[in-house]
Amino acid sequence: MTAADPRIPPDLAGRAAAVQRRTVRVLIGSQILGGVGSSTGFSLSTLLAKEITGNAALSGLTGTFSSLGAAFATIPLSRVMAARGRRPGLVLGYGAAVVGTVVVVLAARLHLYPLLLVGMALFGSASAMNLQARYAGTDLAPAERRGRALSMVIWAVTIGSIFGPNLGHPAEGTARVLGLPPLAGAFLWSGFALCGAALVLGLFLRPDPLLVARELRGEDAAAPKRLSLKQSFAVIGESPRAVLAIAVVAVSHTVMVSVMSMTPVHMNSDGMSVTVIGLVLSVHITGMYAFSPLVGFAVDRVGRIPVLSSGMAILAAACLVLGSAPMGSRAYTAAGLLLLGIGWSCGVVAGSTLLTESTPDRVRPSVQGASDFVMQGSSAGGAALAGLVVGTLGYSWLAGLGVALLAPVAVLVAVTSVRRPAAADNIPGRSVQEDAAPQVP
DSSP states (O other): OGGGSTTSOGGGHHHHHHHHHHHHHHHHHHHHHHHHHHHHHHHHHHHHHHHHHOOHHHHTHHHHHHHHHHHHHHHHHHHHHHHHOHHHHHHHHHHHHHHHHHHHHHHHHHTOHHHHHHHHHHHHHHHHHHHHHHHHTTTTOOGGGHHHHHHHHHHHHHHHHHHGGGGHHHHHHHHHHTTOOGGGHHHHHHHHHHHHHHHHHHHHOOSOHHHHHHHHTTOTTSOOOOOOHHHHHHHHHTOHHHHHHHHHHHHHHHHHHHHHHHHHHHHHHTTOOHHHHHHHHHHHHHHHHTTHHHHHHHHHHTOHHHHHHHHHHHHHHHHHHHHTOOTTOHHHHHHHHHHHHHHHHHHHHHHHHHHHHTSOGGGHHHHHHHHHHHHHHHHHHHHHHHHHHHHHTOHHHHHHHHHHHHHHHHHHHHHHHHHOTTOGGGSTTOOGGGSOOOOOO
């Protein structure tokens, strides 16, 4: 299977394929636990903030700080991966998130909003590692199956992330037994799940896929290239397709996080219970992850740009459905959130695959870290703005701003497609690496 990469000798292709299969299995296990850990707490974080402050506008800042924490964690952790492999960076990131859950529980107990934001910043590392894990699934994947390998790792989050929001009610019982505020229970359960994810990776992600890929390509003797954030952006700037990939991934994530983070507050204002909110959010998470294998198959067979273009259109449709939903309509909200998840999946899977193929091997972890930095940083700003918009103008305005944010990216997609209409990423099975690779500074 991996013989498709000409840099890996044919006699070592069998080893590469075996390590790839083991890597994907381990990542699936860790992602299930990581999905439970990140979604259980995050789905109720805005409600916890509103309970502490009594202000809906301030509740959106939990998503902001979570995204900021993820953004700033991505850079040092991607440098750890570049130097020592995927496993140490992923384990360290989940460890930081576990500390974040402890801080959030303490903030809920003391009723301290600033401490809650600090905890959410640390907790954001879980989201960063859930996303970084997708790249570990591509280190040994051949070009014609790269989209599917990446999407399978994303798909694994489905199981945990669907169950996560629905654990809010039993977690409240745990919190009451311990004498804590009910909403703090979600973060207790998140902490245990994230500990499990770190243990799975630490014990079983051996051998490390990134280190094996370097060894098989004969790069083990050379020191890995670790770029600064500025150098990473310089590499990205030399490839129009890398620029397009980052723009699509960042905007897809920003629109999704901004709208989704304020949806529980909007539903709660309509009188819906925590149980109903959890069920509707599970529909959204199903859209994000459950269909990702089909999205990955389409990325490999139809092409990267057609799929990411479809993602932009689906996200716009989702915003329109949510923005026009009647007050208290569970069906409209569920349908809109389902589309929001599917659009996110198309944009992130196709964009991440395109980015991976548009950058040189030796600097790929650093460039991937820079991409996720932009992705998480932009979504942090979006989440902050979302709280202000909903608190002052209303939820429908937030959905409308989501559509407006997608418009410039749609133009960029069209411009890039026109500039190189016969691009490799539109030809199934062909790698963009056949094009001229960007220069490493």
